Amino acid sequence: MTNYQRDLILIVDDIPNNLKVLFDILNNSGFKVSIAKSGESALEKAQETLPNLILLDVMMPGIDGFETCHRLKKNQKTKDIPVIFMTALSETVEKVKGLHLGAVDYITKPIEHEEVLARINVHLELRRMQLKLVQEEKMSSLGQLVAGIAHEINNPVNFIYGNLIHTKKYIEDLLKLLKLYEVYTPVAHQEIQDFSELIELDFIKEDIPKILSSMMLGAERIQEIVRSLRIFSRLDEAEIKEVDLHVGIDSTLMILHHRLRATHERPAIEVVKEYGELVPIECYAGQLNQVFLNILSNAIDAIEEKINHPQILKLEKTEVDKLISLSSSYTKLSNPDSIFLKCKIYFTPQIKINTELTEDKKTILIQITDNGIGMSQKVQQRVFEQFFTTKDVGKGTGLGLAIAHQIIVEKHRGTLEVKSVPGHGSQFTIAIPIY
Numbered sequence: 001m002t003n004y005q006r007d008l009i010l011i012v013d014d015i016p017n018n019l020k021v022l023f024d025i026l027n028n029s030g031f032k033v034s035i036a037k038s039g040e041s042a043l044e045k046a047q048e049t050l051p052n053l054i055l056l057d058v059m060m061p062g063i064d065g066f067e068t069c070h071r072l073k074k075n076q077k078t079k080d081i082p083v084i085f086m087t088a089l090s091e092t093v094e095k096v097k098g099l100h101l102g103a104v105d106y107i108t109k110p111i112e113h114e115e116v117l118a119r120i121n122v123h124l125e126l127r128r129m130q131l132k133l134v135q136e137e138k139m140s141s142l143g144q145l146v147a148g149i150a151h152e153i154n155n156p157v158n159f160i161y162g163n164l165i166h167t168k169k170y171i172e173d174l175l176k177l178l179k180l181y182e183v184y185t186p187v188a189h190q191e192i193q194d195f196s197e198l199i200e201l202d203f204i205k206e207d208i209p210k211i212l213s214s215m216m217l218g219a220e221r222i223q224e225i226v227r228s229l230r231i232f233s234r235l236d237e238a239e240i241k242e243v244d245l246h247v248g249i250d251s252t253l254m255i256l257h258h259r260l261r262a263t264h265e266r267p268a269i270e271v272v273k274e275y276g277e278l279v280p281i282e283c284y285a286g287q288l289n290q291v292f293l294n295i296l297s298n299a300i301d302a303i304e305e306k307i308n309h310p311q312i313l314k315l316e317k318t319e320v321d322k323l324i325s326l327s328s329s330y331t332k333l334s335n336p337d338s339i340f341l342k343c344k345i346y347f348t349p350q351i352k353i354n355t356e357l358t359e360d361k362k363t364i365l366i367q368i369t370d371n372g373i374g375m376s377q378k379v380q381q382r383v384f385e386q387f388f389t390t391k392d393v394g395k396g397t398g399l400g401l402a403i404a405h406q407i408i409v410e411k412h413r414g415t416l417e418v419k420s421v422p423g424h425g426s427q428f429t430i431a432i433p434i435y
């Protein structure tokens with residue numbers, strides 16, 4: 001889990017004095033604390049702030065702690081937040097009921113300062129470990145899949161390519177032989193003449209070398225793709241290695257090729273590369289590729305989101321208006337819909353990738369900029385949080401950037417920052433120190 005932020009704990013209790021005691025204990029221990037005085041408000045706060053852990057009182061007016069826990073566990077967004085119940089010392093039945101409802105633990109009142117902190121820390125640590133496993137699983141299953149496919153395709157394609165080289169040579173020889181026949185037997189037997197005409201021999205002689213060349217080109221292309229897939233997955237390279245980052249970025253773009261292409265809804269996404277002179281750096285290459293993949297996929301999502309939100313695209317309308325005033329052919333476009341259509345056309349979806357070595361030669365900077373939907377200040381503050389997503393359930397897990405942040409900050413001691421203007425686009429800057 002990313003440590004760039006302090007853990008947020010939500011305390012739920014209807015008795016102000018209890019809240020105050022807990023608030024002080026947690027606050028003094030360095031946690032961020034938020035409070036709720038009822039089950040209803042706890043549900044709202046939990047959904048909104050996604051705390052790392054919830055301390056939940058059982059006895060409350062309105063919906064009690066059990067019901068609150070039940071509803072938290074039913075909600076896709078809050079179901080994984082660890083809940084610790086607070087009950088009175090004697091209430092064994094309640095403790096068991098709470099655990100059955102999905103709470104991870106309970107603490108007894110009156111609150112013991114040391115005990116609360118110890119239990120909270122245990123559960124935060126457990127949660128971190130769990131998230132790490134989810135992340136590793138996500139990363140390695142994609143890597144394995146890609147590496148597996150690459151491996152499976154590699155053999156047959158080498159087989160085709162290897163044989164094509166021989167085939168080409170044989171056909172050249174056969175064509176030469178045919179020529180010799182034509183020279184030394186100028187008047188062929190009628191049957192040979194008829195058959196040559198039937199099969200359009202002259203055309204075959206001309207066409208067959210072209211066919212072979214394009215087959216070889218195709219096979220070479222597949223070999224290149226397979227090479228990219230292998231570079232991308234780098235399953236064999238879990239260790240630190242010295243690599244050229246551009247090769248990693250390019251292999252990632254290759255993987256995303258199908259998502260960058262034009263669709264019925266939009267033109268192709270233009271990828272502008274402004275690569276500087278980098279030096280090979282020591283890094284976890286496969287993991288950095290995962291970072292590029294996560295950021296680039298988000299950029300594509302953001303562009304598609306913008307195209308799906310006409311009202312945002314209209315922001316670009318000023319540019320269209322300029323064009324309309326410049327070009328007489330557009331002056332007739334009084335229908336707002338058709339202007340809007342032009343809007344769509346004048347928005348060129350674009351992802352820019354800049355790389356550079358800083359002047360002191362101590363850091364590599366990689367900037368990925370999209371002109372997608374952008375994000376509000378509020379979203380920007382939360383993008384690196386685990387499970388934070390604005391995408392529909394099933395579409396986004398909210399892990400992409402949390403993983404990226406962890407890989408850059410913890411594994412490479414670098415930084416990952418975001419800047420964005422809503423409606424206009426976003427920019428992610430990766431800085432990796434060179435050791």
Ligand SMILES: Nc1ncnc2c1ncn2[C@@H]1O[C@H](COP(=O)(O)OP(=O)(O)OP(=O)(O)O)[C@@H](O)[C@H]1O
Nearest residue numbers: 298299302374389390391396397398399400401426
């Ligand atoms: N380039 C971007 N433009 C606009 N919003 C972005 C961009 N990148 C990230 N976001 C916002 O940050 C959120 C978190 O991104 P993150 O990659 O962590 O999760 P996700 O894309 O929602 O899900 P997944 O786990 O599948 O990646 C997104 O839901 C989106 O709201």
Ligand SMILES: [Mg+2]
Nearest residue numbers: 294298400401
């Ligand atoms: Mg994502």
